[in-house]
Amino acid sequence: MKDTFQQYLTEIGEIGFVERVVSSLVYANGLPGVRLQEMVLFESGEVGRVTGLGESVVELVNFSRKPVAVGTRIARTNHLLEVPVGEELLGSVINPLGESLDPSSPLPPTKERRSVDAVPLGIQARLRIKKQCTTGVSLVDRLLPLGLGQRELVLGDQKTGKSRFLLRALFSQVKEGAIGVYAVIGKGRIAAKQVEQAIREFGIAKQVVIVVASADEPASMISLAPYTAMTVAEFFRDQGRNVIVVLDDLSLHAKMYRELALLGHKFPGRNSYPGDIFHIHARLLERAGSFTTPHGEAAITCLPVIETPRGDMTGYIATNLMSITDGHLFFDHILFAEGRRPAIDPFLSVTRVGRQTQTPLEREISSELLTFLKIAERLHAFASFGAELGEHIKEALARERRIMQFFDQTAYEMVPINVQLLLFGLVWGNRWRDKMSVELHTLIERIIKAYGEREDFHKKVDGIVAGRNSIKELVERTSNFDFASVE
């Protein structure tokens, strides 16, 4: 690093000296030709980035946990902050500077380096979102479908199953050939380790890049993490691969950005966040979407996460992100406490572009289900008065219970699309009217297992679902489904 520092000094012929240090922020003199966002090197080996230019002072952020001493020399690099990108990153856990976090397996040198702060591609490179992004979670795929290239905010309280859902979506997409990028932003080391472990357990680690900026990293490093994740995603997109990016979570990112802004005496706005907080999130998420690349169509599907304390989804950052993204999935802590898995509230969740990716049958199912569940919710309110219930109400409530069992994914990770449609046909056609709850769970589990393991059953299910254009047709086809064939 010392040699590199000297090389840059000689090459560029400019030098700066650290004048003042405030946490991650460094104020320096000198560096007359430095540009905003340019990467700089400190004599002691740390890397920094220019965040502000004054008349005689340059404001920098230091990405190292180690503070730099006053008087330390600084060299310009004449290029923006870059991270290494390439196939070599697959299966690795990196920090926001693109360095491996496992000292026993450093990353091999990559051919390419990319600036972390790229300009989002323009309208000419963008395509209409027309393919579905299957998550393997029946409730989402049926009621709130996502499209490849969609930006769907995931919000909810702590411990409401958000991470489980994100990992399932990642798993499902990687199984379909996409590349996964999971950014752990400002979480504890244990949470980061759990994500890593879950990805390994799913057996998809070789197709996933994990970017970790844990809570004990400096604010500068944490606020850099989502940009690195997006830069890695853009590399794979440019290779013609679909990518799913999880940014877990952006509320912590916003807090770290606020910390740096307040330390730098930037004027505080609402909730003390700087005025450009909306801009930086919008600019980041604008880098996702469906694109045309030299290698064909490719999409970056982005799932940013926000934590909502006590289910309050009206917070500043939450509402900002709701307006930036193409919809949101709300994880309700009350539903979670009631035992719903996933605890997504379908009435408070939104998908803006996902429905255009669905087939007519899927659209009809989604619309029918939402209407039915809304009616059932009203019936619940009516039933809570203790009124004597008519047969049709009892029947509707029983059907709702069965639908909820169809959506329940406590035990299994991923439900393939055709199995979801088959199960819906069975539920909607009242084929399970006489089944007990436990019995139903076992049966659903067996169907999923048989679909994954037995080719004949796989073909049979595909045959039932294929070519159906309406719920009526689907229910008719599933009415003859032989439960014995699952055995």
Next chain:
Amino acid sequence: MKQHQKHIESIMALIRTRDEQEFVQEAVSMLERSVNQPTTFGKIIQSRVPEHCAHAMNRVFEDEALKGNTEQLRKFLETLKKSIGAMRVLTLDIAFSPSEKDIDAINSWVVGNVGSDVVLDFTHDATIGGGAKIMFEGRYTEKTLRQKIEQVFEKERERILQTIL
């Protein structure tokens, strides 16, 4: 006022290094605190300021315009302190400890070619062999023996190898 500026410039021209700048600045701070007892000025200057600056400073405070006018003196000292603090720094990494003669020679060149408001900051770096790394107002240039040798080895690698082998 013009006379004051002249005095300040004459003091600044005598400050050669960062160390001297600090000594003089500290002495001026002490003078500011003793502004009501101008009789102590001579003592402070004698004990705190490097010898070659002390004469000039003593001469300045003999000026009739400053003598007996506390307000003027206070203003003058304030301006002097600010001006000394704002002096530009020329950093030199050199491979030896410079003697007084070396410092004088370098300083007179700097005062003549760059300006009288420049102080020298010497850093010792034996690895450069000879010459200097020069840093001024964010600009950096290396004129060292080490760099020259490296360039020769890089340029004439083949010829050197042929001579040795």
